[in-house]
Amino acid sequence: MKTSWRSASLVATGAALLALTTACGQDKGAQSTTGQNVGNASRAQGGYGSGGSDAYGSSGDGSASPAAKAEPAGQLAAWDSKKLGKVLTDSAGMTLYRFDKDTAKPPKSNCDEACLKTWPAVPASGAKAATGVDSSLIGSVTAADGTKQLTVAGWPVYRYAMDTAPGDAKGQGVGGVWFAAAPDGKKASPAAAAPADLKGLSTRNDPKLGEIVVDKNGMTVYRFLKDSAWPIKSNCVGACATKWPAVEPVGKNDTKNIPLKGFMSFTRPDGSKQQTLNCWPVYTFSGDKKPGDTNGQGVGGTWYAASPEGKPVGAPK
Numbered sequence: 001m002k003t004s005w006r007s008a009s010l011v012a013t014g015a016a017l018l019a020l021t022t023a024c025g026q027d028k029g030a031q032s033t034t035g036q037n038v039g040n041a042s043r044a045q046g047g048y049g050s051g052g053s054d055a056y057g058s059s060g061d062g063s064a065s066p067a068a069k070a071e072p073a074g075q076l077a078a079w080d081s082k083k084l085g086k087v088l089t090d091s092a093g094m095t096l097y098r099f100d101k102d103t104a105k106p107p108k109s110n111c112d113e114a115c116l117k118t119w120p121a122v123p124a125s126g127a128k129a130a131t132g133v134d135s136s137l138i139g140s141v142t143a144a145d146g147t148k149q150l151t152v153a154g155w156p157v158y159r160y161a162m163d164t165a166p167g168d169a170k171g172q173g174v175g176g177v178w179f180a181a182a183p184d185g186k187k188a189s190p191a192a193a194a195p196a197d198l199k200g201l202s203t204r205n206d207p208k209l210g211e212i213v214v215d216k217n218g219m220t221v222y223r224f225l226k227d228s229a230w231p232i233k234s235n236c237v238g239a240c241a242t243k244w245p246a247v248e249p250v251g252k253n254d255t256k257n258i259p260l261k262g263f264m265s266f267t268r269p270d271g272s273k274q275q276t277l278n279c280w281p282v283y284t285f286s287g288d289k290k291p292g293d294t295n296g297q298g299v300g301g302t303w304y305a306a307s308p309e310g311k312p313v314g315a316p317k
Helices: 002-047 113-118 239-243
Strands: 077-081 085-089 097-099 138-142 148-152 178-180 201-206 210-215 222-224 265-267 273-277 303-305
Touching: none
Parallel strands: none
Antiparallel strands: 077 085, 097 178, 138 148, 201 210, 222 303, 265 273
8 A cells, every 4th residue: 555655646746747847838938939929019119110219110129120122123113192192112012211311412321231121222223213203313322231222312212121011101200210202312291282272373482492473273383485475475385385284364353462464364376365474474384293393493494483573483594
């Protein structure tokens, strides 16, 4: 009986030790798995620019988000985001970014090798300008890891490691220094809405040109130097008239900050009516896509934004 009791006791003790060892092992394994998940979540939150992240989008413990592959950009394109405006993307539709600590003149990347793990430099090789964007804006610069990095208007461009699908823009505003790039290299920004009380013709203060005339949609109004004011005549016809649509007649009561001297309409060669400012025919530009655009300024040395008095703003004297 004693031998039997001792044997049973040893068996029970061994079983208890095995159970304890197994349980501890399982517990340790569970803690390890949980710890890894928490660590990944922390890095992801840091990558999104939440509390504790640095300007690179890394987590507060110094670890970087997983690096994205340095795939060629291919044919660049523009994604029309309701929140961000026109956003530059690569051929796969992935958002491209610019870094406020970089410089465009001269082009220089200040994203070091640790930074590039979260914000991979976009290779310049084979990149083509987005439709409607001057190909001369495309260039390159050498990144910290030796990558020949794509530049747009001098600004180095990057992808964000936490963007995983076309249309993602999780890097927007990270650290207050990372922003989605526009197709012309500027920061992406939503189109300015035309003021609700905008008249048929009114004015706005352009930061570069000063006070210029805009139509009821907020689009810039232009003068053509080859026209004449007396007799009133438009020399923009045919294909020119498609590119530079004539401003239709506007009632004098439907204006704001517009002098009424010489404010009249006339008949164009095709029989349609066109508005004038101080007897000068005025137009909008098909190349302007949103209120505030002045893409027609100086085109061909003959097209200039119109002042309220009908003068061509910025034209050579």
